[in-house]
Amino acid sequence: MFSKATEYALRATIYIAQKSSVVKKLSLSEIAKAIDSPPSFTAKILQLLTKDNCVIHSVRGPNGGFYITESNKQLPLKKVLEAINENELFDKCILGLKKCSETKPCPLHFQYKPIKQELIHLFQTNTIQELSEKADNESLFINNAI
Amino acid sequence: MFSKATEYALRATIYIAQKSSVVKKLSLSEIAKAIDSPPSFTAKILQLLTKDNCVIHSVRGPNGGFYITESNKQLPLKKVLEAINENELFDKCILGLKKCSETKPCPLHFQYKPIKQELIHLFQTNTIQELSEKADNESLFINNAI
DNA sequence: ATAATTAAAGACAAAAATACCTTTAATTAG
DNA sequence: CTAATTAAAGGTATTTTTGTCTTTAATTAT
Numbered sequence: 534m535f536s537k538a539t540e541y542a543l544r545a546t547i548y549i550a551q552k553s554s555v556v557k558k559l560s561l562s563e564i565a566k567a568i569d570s571p572p573s574f575t576a577k578i579l580q581l582l583t584k585d586n587c588v589i590h591s592v593r594g595p596n597g598g599f600y601i602t603e604s605n606k607q608l609p610l611k612k613v614l615e616a617i618n619e620n621e622l623f624d625k626c627i628l629g630l631k632k633c634s635e636t637k638p639c640p641l642h643f644q645y646k647p648i649k650q651e652l653i654h655l656f657q658t659n660t661i662q663e664l665s666e667k668a669d670n671e672s673l674f675i676n677n678a679i
Numbered sequence: 680m681f682s683k684a685t686e687y688a689l690r691a692t693i694y695i696a697q698k699s700s701v702v703k704k705l706s707l708s709e710i711a712k713a714i715d716s717p718p719s720f721t722a723k724i725l726q727l728l729t730k731d732n733c734v735i736h737s738v739r740g741p742n743g744g745f746y747i748t749e750s751n752k753q754l755p756l757k758k759v760l761e762a763i764n765e766n767e768l769f770d771k772c773i774l775g776l777k778k779c780s781e782t783k784p785c786p787l788h789f790q791y792k793p794i795k796q797e798l799i800h801l802f803q804t805n806t807i808q809e810l811s812e813k814a815d816n817e818s819l820f821i822n823n824a825i
Numbered sequence: 826a827t828a829a830t831t832a833a834a835g836a837c838a839a840a841a842a843t844a845c846c847t848t849t850a851a852t853t854a855g
Numbered sequence: 856c857t858a859a860t861t862a863a864a865g866g867t868a869t870t871t872t873t874g875t876c877t878t879t880a881a882t883t884a885t
Contacts, residue, residue, distance in 0.1 A: 535766060537873065540775030547774075548788060561832070579873050580833065582737065594882025595830045622680060628693075629686035640693060642814035644801055651794050655787070667786035683843065707862070719845050726863065740852025741860045 550665035558598030606662035693745035696811035705746030
């Protein structure tokens with residue numbers, strides 16, 4: 534469904550929302566370990582999420598790291614997909630037809646349409662904070678590597 | 680959502696169901712042209728679909744080509760995904776977690792579950808024939824390259 | 826000011842997906 | 856039987872994705 538990059542971005546964002554604050558930043562190595570992702574590749578992805586301060590923030594130097602503000606926790610998960618440029622999923626034809634549209638639909642178009650809407654709704658209505666709370670309850674990432 | 684390979688497989692299967700019969704086989708070049716796919720890559724994909732006669736059939740030599748039997752037209756689209764080994768989509772965690780399950784769910788698990796079910800249902804209930812008829816009505820692939 | 830720590834940036838490497846090409850095998854038509 | 860046609864098979868090439876490594880810049884602590 535999603536690329537590795539997107540999966541890591543979503544997991545990292547949720548983890549950062551769980552564990553960080555302006556006064557408690559998380560290092561790359563901690564994040565990568567927790568979400569079971571390759572550190573250097575994860576660094577690239579986190580950079581995308583910090584660009585224009587769109588989702589998370591970062592600070593260099595000792596005691597630096599990544600964190601997310603309370604206000605950014607109110608952003609929908611979709612924002613993460615946008616930052617990673619994986620947003621096309623939501624307007625692509627399921628058969629990959631460039632010309633597929635309401636007036637020239639592919640044979641799956643009208644059946645896939647409501648499913649796509651639900652997917653969009655899922656990522657639009659769930660905020661980063663809500664998901665981090667759910668992850669809290671499930672103590673999700675702690676043993677992820679196992 | 681799907682890989683190029685899967686998109687081509689689905690489009691080719693639908694096109695073959697539209698246009699072929701045991702007495703009217705379609706050549707690789709015709710299929711690739713119609714569904715707007717690279718011929719050589721499409722050849723590989725069609726080979727997967729003919730393995731064990733699982734979805735389509737092929738005959739070599741003059742007037743040879745690809746076709747699908749009436750009985751195979753009754754197969755669900757899901758069969759195509761299985762032939763291409765893209766079936767994992769339907770049991771993968773949306774966050775890519777290996778350990779995600781009913782008892783150890785990721786924060787999106789229970790919200791994604793019904794959507795996944797609908798996706799499975801879509802590919803399970805639609806037969807190749809039904810989709811080829813829909814494609815007929817929309818004269819879908821004829822001008823796909825445009 | 827200096828040294829230590831951390832992310833940013835950019836180059837590089839490996840793996841996977843996609844695409845192409847050549848040879849072989851099967852089939853048919855003549 | 857021979858030549859022509861078509862898919863099968865296998866190798867190669869390109870592109871994209873994923874992953875690594877090194878250098879640079881920022882920040883902090885001493």
